Amino acid sequence: MHDVIVVGAGPAGSQTAASLAQRGYTVLVLEEHPQIGVPTNCSGLIGAEAFERFDLPRDSVIRGFNSATFFSPKGGSATVGADRVMAYVVRRCEFDQTMAQRALACGASYLLRVRCVGLEQHKDHVTVTAVQRGPEDGEARMTFRARSVVLATGIRYGLLRGLGLKRPSAFLQAAQAEASMEGVDGVEVYLGRDVAPGSFAWAIPAGPVARVGVCNGAGAVEHLRRFLQHPSIASRLRQPVTQIKRKAIPIANICRSFRDRILLVGDAAGQVKVTTGGGISYGILCGDIAAATLDRAFRLGDLSERILGEYERRWRQEIGVELRVGSFFRRVGGTLSDEQIDRLIRAYHDSDLPELVRRCADFERHRKFILALCRSNIFFQLVWNYFRRRSLS
Ligand SMILES: Cc1cc2nc3c(=O)[nH]c(=O)nc-3n(C[C@H](O)[C@H](O)[C@H](O)COP(=O)(O)OP(=O)(O)OC[C@H]3O[C@@H](n4cnc5c(N)ncnc54)[C@H](O)[C@@H]3O)c2cc1C
Structure with missing residues (x-):
């Protein structure tokens, strides 16, 4: 029997696995895909602070940024910057792989092509049912036992139903393409009803390509197709874009991220920055908190909700206010004309x-x-109008 089975080898899963294995627990990570980090659909921006705090591997870093330029729908622009590197853009597939290598080096094991299809909680363990896909077509059913399970399944919420847990209540749709472009030298953010109603579009230099994307409430692919025809994008495309990938991003966390012997981390728990939809660093942070909570529970010999509830208290303490304020900002920002x-x-x-x-x-x-922005002269009027409209409606 394993101490912990982690389902999902994304950044949140691998961070949890590394943190637990480092503490001496036997950890098995199950990943349904044959290759870690594939497929991927991500812009790969991670805050510089996360690299420092979690000593993240830097092999996949393409470059750092200390500013972003915001473009208004009517042609205005403003470069918002700091005097230090704020974020790095990574090759996301390689990032996930180096996170997994780090967990392996700490003693965790990985099984690829294994999709977890069911969990059964027992008094002293959890039974994990999985399906292993062979290199050809065949499938084999497998059963594992673990003292506890961490679900780091990203936006796949199928396993929650059996645990009586609900998926996040709000999502953004994101669509992104890798485009061969000239003249994308920094992070570009485009706002406006036409480009991304209530949200934003972006172009980010990532080595030989630029990652160009849109996230909004619905119709992200259509919006991205339109965005690619935006004069400041279309005029810099070297080749037509042929492949667009779409993926949902949770922007509300789940009501409860723990059960007896089970924790949820990363996108699986909706631990995502509501303002931008970025979830890598919060997933890593919460993976660390999950590992610390499980460590304590193992020491106490009690993996019940009573002890594991500490996980939720701790991660909400770290990012709960961030999520609430971000959600408020998204609502106010979404009403701007x-x-x-x-x-x-x-x-x-x-x-x-x-x-x-x-x-x-x-x-x-x-x-x-x-x-601070809400108190600034320029934004105060907008917030004031937002609340006035709400109280009138
Ligand atoms: C277009 C786009 C751009 C983005 N850009 C950024 C960005 O710049 N910065 C940022 O921080 N975030 C960004 N995000 C969000 C970011 O990609 C996610 O927040 C992050 O990947 C979440 O990590 P995770 O480990 O929780 O889940 P994931 O990375 O989704 O990993 C989950 C893993 O679990 C596996 N899995 C799922 N179900 C099962 C199962 N039943 N059995 C076995 N394995 C399973 C999956 O195959 C996957 O490998 C972006 C998202 C999109 C869509």
């Missing part, structure tokens, strides 16, 4: 905002900046 966005962006450099960014900007934690 193109004219308001334009005014905000054009006024940026003559306002108190650059100083705010300098003081408060943090790639992974936006709360401090958002709260």
Whole structure:
């Protein structure tokens, strides 16, 4: 019997596995795909702070950024920056693989092509039922036993139903393509009703290609097709884009991320920055908290909800306010008209905002900046209007 089975070899799963294996527990990671990190659909931006805090492997880093340029629907732009590297862009597939290598080096084991299809909680263990897909077509059913299970299954929520847990209540749809483009030298963010109603589109240089994408409530692929025809994108495309990938991003966390002997981490628990949809660093952070909580539970000899509930308290303590403030910001930001966005962006450099960014900007934690922004002259009026409209409706 394993101490812990981790289902899913994304960043959240591998961080949990590494943290537990390092503490001496026997850890088995089950991954349904034949190769870790494949397929992938991600822009690969990770905050510099996460690299420091979790000593993340840097082999997959393409480059760092200390600024992003925001484009308004009517042609205005503002470069928002700091005097230090705020984030790195990584080759996401390689990043996941190096995270797994780190867990392997700590003593965890991985089984690929193995899809977990069922969990059964018992008094002193969990039975994990899985299906192993052979290199050809054949499938074999397998059963494992573990003292506890960590679900790090990303946006695959099928296993939650049997545990009486609910999937996150809100999602964004994201569509992204890798495009051969010229002149994308930094992170570009595009706003406006036409491009991404209530959300944003982006172009990020990533080595020989640029990652160009859109996230919004619905119709992301259609919006991306339109965005690719946007003059400032279309004029820089060297070749037509042939492949667009689509994926959902949870922007609400689940009500409960633990059960007897079971924890949920990463996208599986909706631990994602609501403002941008980025989930890598929160998943890694919560993977670490999950490992620490399980360690304590093993020592106490009690893996019941009573002890594992500590996991949820701790991760909410770390990022709960971030998620709530981010959600508020997304709601207010989503109501801005193109004219308001334009005014905000054009006024940026003559306002108190650059100083705010300098003081408060943090790639992974936006709360401090958002709260300061709400008090700034330029944004205060927008927030005021938002609440006035709400109270009238
Ligand atoms: C277009 C796009 C761009 C993004 N850009 C960024 C970004 O720039 N920065 C950022 O931080 N985040 C970004 N994200 C979000 C980020 O990709 C996710 O938050 C992150 O991958 C979550 O990590 P995870 O480990 O929780 O899940 P995942 O990375 O999804 O890993 C889950 C793993 O579990 C496996 N799995 C699932 N079910 C089973 C099962 N039953 N049995 C076995 N294995 C299973 C899957 O195959 C997968 O390997 C982006 C998302 C999208 C869609």
